[in-house]
Amino acid sequence: MKKLYVYLCLLATLAMPAFAGISVTSPTNGAQVQSSVHYVATAQSPACAKGVASIGIFTAPYKLAYSVPGSKLDTYLTLSPGTYNTVIQEWDNCGWSASVPITITVGSGGTVGSGATAGVFSNLQSKAWWNGYALLPTSYNICASCTPSGPLATWSTQQGNKTYALSSGGSMKFSLGGTMPFADILWNVKFTKYLPDPKAVPNFHNFTYDVWFFGTNLEISQALEFDINQFINGKSFIWGHECRIASGHEWDTWDNVHMHWVKSGIPCHPVSNAWNHLVIQAQRTSNNQLIFKSITLNGKFSALNRYDNPTPTTWYGMTINYQMDGNYKQQPYSVYLDNLNFSYY
Known part of the structure; x- marks a missing residue:
């Protein structure tokens, strides 16, 4: 019975985050962007009666570049040229979280009209x-x-x-x-x-x-x-x-x-x-x-x-x-x- 209890608790812990979700409208996964990157996302966690606590952006593993209280994110990050495996993550007030990976490539010295270099x-x-x-x-x-x-x-x-x-x-x-x-x-x-x-x-x-x-x-x-x-x-x-x-x-x-x-x-x-x-x-x-x-x-x-x-x-x-x-x-x-x-x- 103890093993069954542990199994059920583990199953609940793994399953509950599935009720949480993030909708990302900008940038799109795989996008090529300029150095100022516009992030727009909305989080939800219907299984948590207390709602979403915060939402943030990781630009690299363990590097939280930006976070904001609440369920909505709309901000710009200025990034150097390169490819970033960014992650948008939300945390709710019940201890659960969910994330969405967004890979972007920031332009590196590319020409942007009339010979201008970003x-x-x-x-x-x-x-x-x-x-x-x-x-x-x-x-x-x-x-x-x-x-x-x-x-x-x-x-x-x-x-x-x-x-x-x-x-x-x-x-x-x-x-x-x-x-x-x-x-x-x-x-x-x-x-x-x-x-x-x-x-x-x-x-x-x-x-x-x-x-x-x-x-x-x-x-x-x-x-x-x-x-x-x-x-x-x-x-x-x-x-x-x-x-x-x-x-x-x-x-x-x-x-x-x-x-x-x-x-x-x-x-x-x-x-x-x-x-x-x-x-x-x-x-x-x-x-x-x-x-x-x-x-x-x-x-x-x-x-x-x-x-x-x-x-x-x-x-x-x-x-x-x-x-x-x-x-x-x-x-x-x-x-x-x-x-x-x-x-x-």
């Missing part, structure tokens, strides 16, 4: 390419006389931070302070000279800004800004995205022509004392319009699909910005960035 700059939080600038009210132009020691605006960075980190190399700490209310600090990375062919910048039309960020008290930030910039053929394309925190908890996008922020109606509620995952997708059309495509924050996908027009410029190149805005007291605060990747094609 690429990704990975782990930018560890690069020595960052530049910092103060932007003071009311003009918010770059302050040429300002220095990191202030006093009107102060700023600093620290790489390899292990206090709050996701990657083995550590995060990059960005800090803001000073005495002038509403002063901002802008940091950027200029990619052009690091491209295999610096003359290829005009060939790139699709961009993904993928970053994780952490702050112990994000509520005192007036706003956090994440921008993608392209300057080609006398035209300036700025895909500016601002998460207004102290000023309203909403995403805004930049109006290039009229030089002001446009409300999106999309909520922005990053979580303090937790890692927040942000993915921004942008595009330049064949007739040189900007498209603000989408924002995904902590697994919540929001379509923008806002069109804009470029403005004149004498600059050339491709950059990203990260900006921290001070509040009405210019209270000092820090934000940590990790697993920061920028992909283009």
Whole structure:
């Protein structure tokens, strides 16, 4: 009787996960994809009355690249070229799980229209390419006389931070302070000279800004800004995205022509004392319009699909910005960035 009991228990343990399931709509198994991979999946576990606890993506055995509470997953992962035997797995609140294998091949230097080569700059939080600038009210132009020691605006960075980190190399700490209310600090990375062919910048039309960020008290930030910039053929394309925190908890996008922020109606509620995952997708059309495509924050996908027009410029190149805005007291605060990747094609 004891053997029968053990057998029945084992049979139940093996059988119950069969009631759980995952429906994957993107990517398809065997797909060839660009470096920014869109994962969309829904999990169910009808045999568990408590429902699905979480769903995640493994990019290699024992390497959980992303997970989100609940039964729905909609996010982008930025992956280097190669073939990945990824697995989407769900866990329910009864101790059972189910998984679906999805094999993908990420393009390796392939040509993507007009001679453009797909690429990704990975782990930018560890690069020595960052530049910092103060932007003071009311003009918010770059302050040429300002220095990191202030006093009107102060700023600093620290790489390899292990206090709050996701990657083995550590995060990059960005800090803001000073005495002038509403002063901002802008940091950027200029990619052009690091491209295999610096003359290829005009060939790139699709961009993904993928970053994780952490702050112990994000509520005192007036706003956090994440921008993608392209300057080609006398035209300036700025895909500016601002998460207004102290000023309203909403995403805004930049109006290039009229030089002001446009409300999106999309909520922005990053979580303090937790890692927040942000993915921004942008595009330049064949007739040189900007498209603000989408924002995904902590697994919540929001379509923008806002069109804009470029403005004149004498600059050339491709950059990203990260900006921290001070509040009405210019209270000092820090934000940590990790697993920061920028992909283009």
